[in-house]
Amino acid sequence: MFKKEFSPGAKSKVKSSAQRAIRAKVIETYPLIEPYIDEVLPKKEQLDLVKIPDRVSLYCNGGTPLFWQHMDDPIVPHLQLVHKYPWCFTRVRIDRGGIRFVLSGATLMVPGLTSPGGRLPGGEESEEWANGGKEIEAGDVVVVDAEGKENACLVGVLKMGTKEMKEKKKGPAIENGHYVGDGLWKLDLS
Amino acid sequence: MADTENTPAPATDLKPARKVVYCGVCTLPPEYCEYGGTVKKCQDWLEDHNPTLYAQLYSADAAAQNLSTLSVDAQKRAEKDAQKKAAKASAQEARESEKRATSKIIIKRVERNKRKYVTEISGLEAFGLELKKVAKEFGKKFATGSSVTKTAAGGEEITVQGDVSDDVFDWLTEKYEEIPEENIELVEDKKKKSAA
Structure with missing residues (x-):
């Protein structure tokens, strides 16, 4: 966006x-x-x-x-x-391969989330992406972390529920999000 | 930087806000610098400003780990992409600096009515200054009216009431050291009254 x-x-x-x-x-x-x-x-x-x-x-x-x-x-x-405050939001994670696309403003696609490097809710309990085993619905706002990185790289509205993602494993996941290095990020408010 | 990544957040006790370091070159968190296109500069900056994080991010271990997770094909593509991005960024920088070197700021003194003048300043936008803010600044500094006006050519310029051309010149060279002095030009424009 x-x-x-x-x-x-x-x-x-x-x-x-x-x-x-x-x-x-x-x-x-x-x-x-x-x-x-x-x-x-x-x-x-x-x-x-x-x-x-x-x-x-x-x-x-x-x-x-x-x-x-x-x-x-x-x-x-x-x-x-x-x-x-990263722990205040529901989060998912993408694999390393997807980061460069996200940072150039592409739509986040589902395979980045379902691949081994990605995380969706309902995985291992100990991880912060588990979300207590609850699926995230389409239309909810999620923060997207990246594999091997500490900070989130994207935040946006889900186009597809996480349950559907796990079944389909393709298609767009987040369109028009806000990512690090975009116009909003660089906005000078002073 | 606190490593909050691996601690699940109990909602009851409050954790203090994380302090995130942002790169001074590309403004991203340093771990994302590699995607910004100005990797080399970011790397130098981080080494100067935050050696611990630098060691963490750019160690040989980290590099090896980065590579091992991707397939060879994807790696190649990513590398190509990064190169392209870097080239693009440097090209843009070159273009900008050239633009800077060639463009001129023109301070024009326009006679309005015998002994009354207005000062028109054009060309500031090429140096990345925001006209509206600078105009306000001029107004405050010289205690006169100062506004952004549209020129006939379609651009915009700052018009300051009164003859402040020398002061503007001094102020610009002092406050914005990145503007070379020879790029500022003082012009006098005498309007002849049409003989009616």
């Missing part, structure tokens, strides 16, 4: 009522974040809303980007936030 670099549009303050709504929405979408919500979205802090092209709005706290949202799609964390 942010393949091209762009410059931020108008910046405006978020009303405190809207801020509460965002907070509730974030907790609803990412239940795991709840214990950290005061760190991520401090109650007293004034949030800013930055308009960026393609009808995307980016919420930030001072100079740090937090979440972005495309129209009324689910609210998605910025990768800088993901890197700080």
Whole structure:
């Protein structure tokens, strides 16, 4: 979605009522974040809303980007936030071969997740990708880690449930995600 | 950097936020530098700024591990891809620096009304400055009106009220050292009143 670099549009303050709504929405979408919500979205802090092209709005706290949202799609964390609190989100992992495609902005394809280097929920219990054995549904937001890397490389909305992925083993998994090094990542908010 | 990768997160006790180091060259987390196209520079940067992580990422072990997981075919393709990317990045850099070397900033003093002048500054965008911000800066610095205006040629320039051409020249050379002085040109433009 942010393949091209762009410059931020108008910046405006978020009303405190809207801020509460965002907070509730974030907790609803990412239940795991709840214990950290005061760190991520401090109650007293004034949030800013930055308009960026393609009808995307980016919420930030001072100079740090937090979440972005495309129209009324689910609210998605910025990768800088993901890197700080990786355990707050549902995660999957791709194999090493797929990383370079992801970082050049390609659609994430299912084989990258189902191959030996990839991880989907329901695998070994001890790994953080297990998600308690629960499958992830299409339309949910996932953070995508990469094999052999510590930090996540992509975050986006699943096009296909993980159960279906395991059966089909092909097709697109995430389109239009936010990856490290894309326009949103490079966005200068100062 | 905390190794939180392998510890499953119990939701009850709070873990402090992870501190992630970002590469100063390509802004990615250093482990992804190899995909950025400026690998060599990133590597040098990391060696200077974070030797421990550097040792971790660019050791012989890590390289061997990287290679072993991919098939030979995929490796070749990845390598080719990386080369292409690097070439692209360096080509772009060369283009940019050339553009920088050739483009000129023109500071023009326009007579508006005997003894009153406006200063028009064009060509700043070639040096990666944001016109709107710089215009605001000028306004603040010289305590005059300053705005971004469209030129007839289709581009944009900054118009500052008053004759501040010398001050603008000094300010630019001082604040943006990357702009070579010989690339800034002062021009005087006297508008002749048409004899009516």
